[in-house]
Amino acid sequence: MSNTTERSGMLVGLPGDGPGGAGDGTLDRLRRGAGVFGRQREATVFVVTAALLLYFGLTHPSTFGSRINAIDLLSEIAAPIVIIAIGEVLLLICGEIDLSVGFIFACSPFVMFYLNVYFGVPAGLAILLSLAFGVGCGWINGFLTVTLGLPSFITTLGTGFLLAGFALYTSHAEAKTIPPATIGIGNWIGTNPWSQFIWAVILVAIFHVVLTRTSWGLHTIATGDNQLGAREAGIRVGRIKYGNFMIIGFLGALVGLQTAFYNNTIDPLAGGYTPMFYGVTAAVIGGTAMLGGSGTILGAFLGAIALSTLIDGFDLVGITANLLPIIFGGAILIAMIANVQLARLRARGRT
Amino acid sequence: MTTQPPETPDAATPAASLAAGADSPPPGTDVLRAEHIGKSFGPVTALVDVNLRLAKGEVLGLLGDNGAGKSTLLKILCGFQQQDSGALMVNGREVLLRSVDHARSLGIDAVYQDLALINQLSVYHNMFLNREELRWPLLNNRAMRKAAREHLDAMGVNIPSVDVEVARLSGGQRQAIAIARAVYSDAKILLLDEPLAAMGAKEVAIILDLIRDLKRRGDVSIVIIAHNYGQALEVCDRINLLQHGMITLDKASKDTSVAELNDIVVAEYRRAMEARQRS
Numbered sequence: 001m002s003n004t005t006e007r008s009g010m011l012v013g014l015p016g017d018g019p020g021g022a023g024d025g026t027l028d029r030l031r032r033g034a035g036v037f038g039r040q041r042e043a044t045v046f047v048v049t050a051a052l053l054l055y056f057g058l059t060h061p062s063t064f065g066s067r068i069n070a071i072d073l074l075s076e077i078a079a080p081i082v083i084i085a086i087g088e089v090l091l092l093i094c095g096e097i098d099l100s101v102g103f104i105f106a107c108s109p110f111v112m113f114y115l116n117v118y119f120g121v122p123a124g125l126a127i128l129l130s131l132a133f134g135v136g137c138g139w140i141n142g143f144l145t146v147t148l149g150l151p152s153f154i155t156t157l158g159t160g161f162l163l164a165g166f167a168l169y170t171s172h173a174e175a176k177t178i179p180p181a182t183i184g185i186g187n188w189i190g191t192n193p194w195s196q197f198i199w200a201v202i203l204v205a206i207f208h209v210v211l212t213r214t215s216w217g218l219h220t221i222a223t224g225d226n227q228l229g230a231r232e233a234g235i236r237v238g239r240i241k242y243g244n245f246m247i248i249g250f251l252g253a254l255v256g257l258q259t260a261f262y263n264n265t266i267d268p269l270a271g272g273y274t275p276m277f278y279g280v281t282a283a284v285i286g287g288t289a290m291l292g293g294s295g296t297i298l299g300a301f302l303g304a305i306a307l308s309t310l311i312d313g314f315d316l317v318g319i320t321a322n323l324l325p326i327i328f329g330g331a332i333l334i335a336m337i338a339n340v341q342l343a344r345l346r347a348r349g350r351t
Numbered sequence: 352m353t354t355q356p357p358e359t360p361d362a363a364t365p366a367a368s369l370a371a372g373a374d375s376p377p378p379g380t381d382v383l384r385a386e387h388i389g390k391s392f393g394p395v396t397a398l399v400d401v402n403l404r405l406a407k408g409e410v411l412g413l414l415g416d417n418g419a420g421k422s423t424l425l426k427i428l429c430g431f432q433q434q435d436s437g438a439l440m441v442n443g444r445e446v447l448l449r450s451v452d453h454a455r456s457l458g459i460d461a462v463y464q465d466l467a468l469i470n471q472l473s474v475y476h477n478m479f480l481n482r483e484e485l486r487w488p489l490l491n492n493r494a495m496r497k498a499a500r501e502h503l504d505a506m507g508v509n510i511p512s513v514d515v516e517v518a519r520l521s522g523g524q525r526q527a528i529a530i531a532r533a534v535y536s537d538a539k540i541l542l543l544d545e546p547l548a549a550m551g552a553k554e555v556a557i558i559l560d561l562i563r564d565l566k567r568r569g570d571v572s573i574v575i576i577a578h579n580y581g582q583a584l585e586v587c588d589r590i591n592l593l594q595h596g597m598i599t600l601d602k603a604s605k606d607t608s609v610a611e612l613n614d615i616v617v618a619e620y621r622r623a624m625e626a627r628q629r630s
Contacts, residue, residue: 213489218476222469229467233480234452293471 087248105271134253224292523554
């Protein structure tokens with residue numbers, strides 16, 4: 001990966017050269033406050049998300065503002081995107097990507113089902129093993145990418161097909177119902193209307209801290225920003241990549257279980273590329289650079305909420321869903337143009 | 352082609368050949384010695400027979416043309432590559448440097464031209480990269496910020512704030528931080544690869560000051576790879592000229608001059624041109 005300073009991508013993050021000279025009281029303080037806010041990388045995506053929520057909430061208070069819609073929006077639509085986006089942010093920062101996570105999503109509830117129903121493994125253990133299956137898939141992606149040296153795009157393209165085939169072939173392309181023994185735990189994982197969203201928030205909090213406040217996060221950024229330099233500083237770059245592949249594998253398996261519990265069905269066609277691409281989109285809109293080295297979990301969270309608000313809002317308002325991809329495409333391009341151009345401005349301001 | 356050392360009169364007594372030319376301190380004080388180092392890459396011989404020594408607290412300038420073998424020698428001294436023949440002595444003891452980490456554990460640290468800085472991390476995170484202070488499981492940012500500030504102040508490195516991203520600093524400031532990081536990690540032998548390349552006069556002054564400060568402290572010994580003779584003479588105690596994989600000149604800075612070094616290299620070009628015309 002290149003390590004030019006130009007691509008330090010973030011939606012916003014203009015240097016904001018400190019508080020301007022002499023000002024007059026309140027106005028100055030306001031300006032300084034705005035400066036601090038504007039320097040937060042998540043500022044723009046926060047404004048966009050809040051504006052979208054406000055718009056739909058004010059124009060359609062009875063439908064968009066209802067409790068049922070809140071559950072639909074936050075738990076059913078947003079939570080899976082958020083959780084997958086967390087993993088993609090970590091991988092994108094260290095210079096890789098995982099296209100297979102949507103298929104780990106599809107396979108993990110089947111793993112639980114087979115273990116519990118066919119092999120009599122107790123429900124709790126079956127669920128843990130299905131999460132471990134996700135971690136194992138991540139390890140394989142890491143092995144192919146780091147140890148065998150394939151580009152992660154190709155690695156996960158291949159493993160994605162393999163996993164899709166695993167779900168279809170072993171299930172004979174038939175959906176299964178949730179095994180009765182797992183229903184109790186399932187409530188905690190995804191059946192309860194709010195549980196998916198609560199998990200998403202908890203995971204965002206955890207991984208935000210991991211990325212910004214731990215050695216793991218620091219080394220992940222270092223790996224993506226300047227891999228040779230990170231190696232020269234003694235960071236074991238390969239281990240960082242393995243670890244982040246395993247994290248997204250775990251998250252993919254968790255989302256698979258959650259969706260299966262929420263719908264009370266294990267569908268071999270669940271997951272796939274759509275949640276993965278939504279996750280990557282959320283990450284990019286939230287300020288993660290595709291070239292590695294920078295990104296934020298909070299930004300991806302807000303990006304996922306913005307995407308979900310659009311999906312849900314268009315549905316409620318009755319605008320044809322066929323328009324959605326156009327909006328998303330535009331949003332991705334605008335976010336990336338802003339990333340690149342603002343980074344260029346920053347670089348110019350420096351000299 | 353092999354890397355047999357060519358016959359030199361005092362090959363049998365390396366100490367004698369090493370001492371040639373410079374007013375040398377007693378051999379016991381050398382922190383680093385290279386004896387008859389040879390290295391080739393397939394058919395290309397990079398180093399033929401390099402003898403080099405570095406006294407404690409000394410600043411040695413390693414000069415030479417492109418392709419003379421400076422980078423190869425640096426990579427061997429910092430453990431990145433291993434020599435084919437010859438030996439390295441660190442503090443009087445012969446060692447085979449297995450890796451960069453191994454060299455670092457012996458107090459040898461290289462500051463590469465690419466600086467190994469992470470542009471998008473703050474100055475203090477760069478200073479502590481892979482040696483972070485922890486309040487488990489979290490980073491102890493406050494302690495690192497404070498220590499970085501104090502250390503940079505003590506070294507006279509002037510930057511606006513340790514919180515800024517390294518990407519926003521100038522070339523001289525970045526180089527200074529890379530050097531400060533190596534010193535902070537307790538490096539006793541610093542290998543600086545072209546620390547003054549592509550820098551403006553103001554930037555060069557920052558680094559020269561920093562190197563002089565280190566020299567005053569006396570506990571750090573430095574090898575500087577450079578191609579600008581004037582700058583090297585400015586700050587180095589002694590100059591070694593590397594040509595065709597051998598050290599052809601070893602003089603104290605005060606005993607040589609830009610003119611002498613230039614003459615040697617120009618003579619070298621003349622020979623090369625004559626050889627071309629003859630063939």
